[in-house]
Amino acid sequence: NIEILIDHLDFNLVDHGSYLNGPCPIHGGSNNTGFSICKKTGIWKCWTKGCHMKYGSSIFNLIRCLREVSFAEAVKIVEDFFELNETNLPALLERVNNSKFVKNEKVKVIKPDAYDEGIISRFGYHPYFLERGFSQDVLTRYEVGYCIDESLPIFDRMVLPVRDEYGTLIGFTGRLIQESESRPKWKHEGKVHNCLFNLNNAKEYIKTSQSVILVEGPLKVLRLEEAGIFNSVAIWGLNLGERQTRLLLESEAFTVILAMDPDEAGKKGSAHLRNQLEKYFYVHEIDLSSIEDIDDTPVDKIREIFGKDKICQKLLN
Numbered sequence: 001n002i003e004i005l006i007d008h009l010d011f012n013l014v015d016h017g018s019y020l021n022g023p024c025p026i027h028g029g030s031n032n033t034g035f036s037i038c039k040k041t042g043i044w045k046c047w048t049k050g051c052h053m054k055y056g057s058s059i060f061n062l063i064r065c066l067r068e069v070s071f072a073e074a075v076k077i078v079e080d081f082f083e084l085n086e087t088n089l090p091a092l093l094e095r096v097n098n099s100k101f102v103k104n105e106k107v108k109v110i111k112p113d114a115y116d117e118g119i120i121s122r123f124g125y126h127p128y129f130l131e132r133g134f135s136q137d138v139l140t141r142y143e144v145g146y147c148i149d150e151s152l153p154i155f156d157r158m159v160l161p162v163r164d165e166y167g168t169l170i171g172f173t174g175r176l177i178q179e180s181e182s183r184p185k186w187k188h189e190g191k192v193h194n195c196l197f198n199l200n201n202a203k204e205y206i207k208t209s210q211s212v213i214l215v216e217g218p219l220k221v222l223r224l225e226e227a228g229i230f231n232s233v234a235i236w237g238l239n240l241g242e243r244q245t246r247l248l249l250e251s252e253a254f255t256v257i258l259a260m261d262p263d264e265a266g267k268k269g270s271a272h273l274r275n276q277l278e279k280y281f282y283v284h285e286i287d288l289s290s291i292e293d294i295d296d297t298p299v300d301k302i303r304e305i306f307g308k309d310k311i312c313q314k315l316l317n
Contacts, residue, residue, distance in 0.1 A: 002042045002059065005078065013037070018250050026051040026065055036246060037062075047242045115169045115190060120161055124148040128158050128177045132296065138222050147174060153189050160218050162192045165247060167200040173218060186217075188236075194243045197221060197234035203251060205231040209315060211255040212248065213286075214273065216266070220259070220294040227302040228317040232259070238269025240276060249280060256281040257312060262288045284311045 006013060006020060013022035014032070024035040024046045037044035042059030045052045055065045064074040123145025130136065143161045147154045157174030164170045171190015176183060198221045199206075206212045213232035215221060224232045235244060238260065248256065256277050260266035274283045286309050291297045306312040 002037070002039050005042075005059065006037065016250065018252070019246070021246075024048060024051055025062075026055070033243060033246065036249070047246070113170065113191065115171065117169055119149075119152070119172075120145065120169075122147075122149050123159060126158060126177065133298070134219075134222060135226055138226050141225075142218075142222060146177075147172075154187055157187060162188075162190060162195065162197060162218075163200050164195045165199045165203065170195060173197075175219075193236050193241060196244055196247050197236070199233050199247060199251070202231050202233055207252045210253055211257060211311075211315065212251055212253040213257045213259050213312075213315075215259050215294065216261060216269075217295075223294050223297065223299070223302065224259075227299045227306070229302075229306060229312075229315050230317065231315060238265065238272065240273065245276070248277070254282060255311065256283050258283065258285040259288060259294065260285075261293060262291065286312055 013020040019036045034048040060074040126146035147159045154174035159174045162171045171192040218234045258270045260270045
């Protein structure tokens with residue numbers, strides 16, 4: 001039982017479902033998400049300085065490093081601990097659960113700053129996305145509107161609310177209706193890059209299918225939803241941050257499906273993401289060379305592309 005062993009080693013970690021997180025016990029620091037260890041396997045990772053790359057990512061390597069012993073001695077430490085405490089394991093587990101409750105009550109889940117839900121009610125109507133072929137149903141479900149409030153940084157943009165994995169409103173992303181040389185096409189408000197857009201809606205489908213589709217931006221998620229594909233998340237570009245990677249690890253996905261744009265940047269991004277993720281997942285890349293952009297691709301064409309892919313065809317609903 002990894003949790004009992006971790007408690008014995010006296011790490012300052014907080015329970016986050018499948019993983020325990022906290023500052024790295026090897027190099028120290030104060031980053032509360034800088035270290036994670038899987039409760040099921042004991043595999044650990046230092047997200048800040050990559051200590052696992054230097055010492056090895058098994059629980060035995062972790063003990064070897066902390067206790068300054070050989071690998072064989074680390075194995076013996078684990079064996080001896082459980083042998084000596086075999087009859088007392090239920091009490092030890094109860095202590096772990098009590099400690100977990102206290103820590104979680106103190107820390108709770110570390111969430112980005114939340115926004116007032118009332119902001120959404122101040123959005124107006126504009127037919128821009130309807131004219132681009134998105135259905136009113138999907139626009140309504142994702143609370144898409146037009147910002148008419150001049151006091152907001154996303155004023156005069158089509159706006160999509162951004163929610164974290166728990167459904168808490170953590171920001172907005174806004175797109176210009178008319179192109180401008182002086183204003184960026186997209187503007188984000190809040191800590192949106194810390195999250196995976198749509199994870200709050202997709203997580204049950206991800207868990208059931210054991211797969212997750214990564215796309216660059218939110219509009220691609222909406223288009224896939226219209227096509228009956230419900231396990232996609234947007235990563236806000238072509239790079240995954242530390243917290244986003246941890247969210248993927250905690251999603252219970254076995255397969256990551258890359259659906260980046262088929263342009264040169266998208267191809268380079270896919271190669272980078274594959275290199276980053278194939279240590280943890282089976283990574284599959286769907287062929288999108290027959291289209292320019294998921295955003296503007298008809299639903300029937302998307303279903304045709306996914307239907308021809310042996311990995312992806314089972315995701316169609």
